[in-house]
Amino acid sequence: MARRRKIRSSISIPITLGSITVLLSMALLVGWSFLLGQKISRSVDIAGDVWLLVLGALSFVLIIVVLVLFVVSLARGIIEVRKQDTFIDSVTHELKSPLASLQLCLETLGREGLDTDAREQLRVMMLEDVDRLDAFIDDVLEANRLSYARSGMVSLNDVALSDLVGECARVVRIRYKLEPDELRIEVDPHLVVTTDRAALEIVLKNLIDNAVKYSVRPAQVEVVGRRDSDRKVLLEVKDHGIGIDRKNLKRVFHRFYRVEDQEVRQRRGTGLGLYVVWALVEQLGGKVQAISEGRGRGTTMRVELPIAHVVSA
Numbered sequence: 091m092a093r094r095r096k097i098r099s100s101i102s103i104p105i106t107l108g109s110i111t112v113l114l115s116m117a118l119l120v121g122w123s124f125l126l127g128q129k130i131s132r133s134v135d136i137a138g139d140v141w142l143l144v145l146g147a148l149s150f151v152l153i154i155v156v157l158v159l160f161v162v163s164l165a166r167g168i169i170e171v172r173k174q175d176t177f178i179d180s181v182t183h184e185l186k187s188p189l190a191s192l193q194l195c196l197e198t199l200g201r202e203g204l205d206t207d208a209r210e211q212l213r214v215m216m217l218e219d220v221d222r223l224d225a226f227i228d229d230v231l232e233a234n235r236l237s238y239a240r241s242g243m244v245s246l247n248d249v250a251l252s253d254l255v256g257e258c259a260r261v262v263r264i265r266y267k268l269e270p271d272e273l274r275i276e277v278d279p280h281l282v283v284t285t286d287r288a289a290l291e292i293v294l295k296n297l298i299d300n301a302v303k304y305s306v307r308p309a310q311v312e313v314v315g316r317r318d319s320d321r322k323v324l325l326e327v328k329d330h331g332i333g334i335d336r337k338n339l340k341r342v343f344h345r346f347y348r349v350e351d352q353e354v355r356q357r358r359g360t361g362l363g364l365y366v367v368w369a370l371v372e373q374l375g376g377k378v379q380a381i382s383e384g385r386g387r388g389t390t391m392r393v394e395l396p397i398a399h400v401v402s403a
């Protein structure tokens with residue numbers, strides 16, 4: 091908290107100074123033009139002053155443009171620093187809570203007299219914690235890799251879509267202990283896509299995970315996959331959960347962005363998942379879009395992919 095306040099105050103000083111300089115330059119320019127205007131109206135000879143005025147005005151405009159750019163880039167810096175700060179808090183939490191749970195399970199396992207059922211329960215809990223840690227570390231590594239490498243990193247395979255969706259759904263079902271009808275799959279069983287399997291798996295796991303996480307239990311999530319045209323495949327992950335305001339539909343794909351909302355804050359997350367989804371879908375030559383009628387009205391994440399990804403040279 092103290093660190094955040096320190097960063098904010100250290101960056102807000104140059105921003106204030108930049109804004110004051112912009113205002114002063116503008117006041118000077120207006121004053122200068124006003125004085126010259128008065129000279130003209132009093133018919134004083136100004137032939138020599140006109141060039142000076144033009145040059146001065148141009149320099150002022152240049153100074154103002156540079157200062158505005160400076161202020162904008164600083165403001166962007168502040169936003170990025172704040173996001174990274176929130177990210178570090180979330181990362182710490184995401185790492186610490188499964189680790190604390192693992193420690194507790196291991197301590198309990200060490201006790202004498204535990205029956206087989208209790209041991210099995212602890213084993214399942216530990217596997218879930220490891221799965222959470224694994225998914226989280228995958229996202230962090232993938233986001234980091236994607237921020238350096240933008241394209242040309244795909245490795246192509248023929249992927250049977252319904253198998254892949256089934257596999258991703260299985261992982262999420264275990265993670266959230268879903269009842270069978272909380273997550274329905276309707277994917278054309280003959281649909282084969284030539285794409286990067288590992289990348290598409292991360293995309294699907296993130297979208298299905300969000301659909302369940304941002305729903306109220308029992309969830310009503312549906313994954314639909316079909317051929318859209320000769321060249322395209324459409325994948326939709328639909329939920330009836332907390333929904334997304336219209337103004338945030340694009341922002342949710344920004345790195346570290348989480349909607350400012352009590353319902354979102356109650357759920358764990360770092361705001362990395364959809365950034366990873368967006369960047370991977372771009373690499374696969376597709377598009378991803380968030381659709382929602384607003385808060386409380388569910389969300390559909392629509393992914394459009396080429397049936398055969400073409401690797402650009």
Ligand SMILES: Nc1ncnc2c1ncn2[C@@H]1O[C@H](COP(=O)(O)OP(=O)(O)OP(=O)(O)O)[C@@H](O)[C@H]1O
Nearest residue numbers: 300301304333342348349359360361362363364389
């Ligand atoms: N299906 C959804 N319904 C409602 N809001 C959603 C949904 N999916 C994403 N969001 C909003 O978009 C934000 C960004 O999602 P993203 O998956 O990137 O991060 P996260 O779920 O918060 O964390 P994580 O990095 O663990 O996935 C979420 O915090 C949430 O506010």
Ligand SMILES: [Mg+2]
Nearest residue numbers: 300359363364
């Ligand atoms: Mg997520």
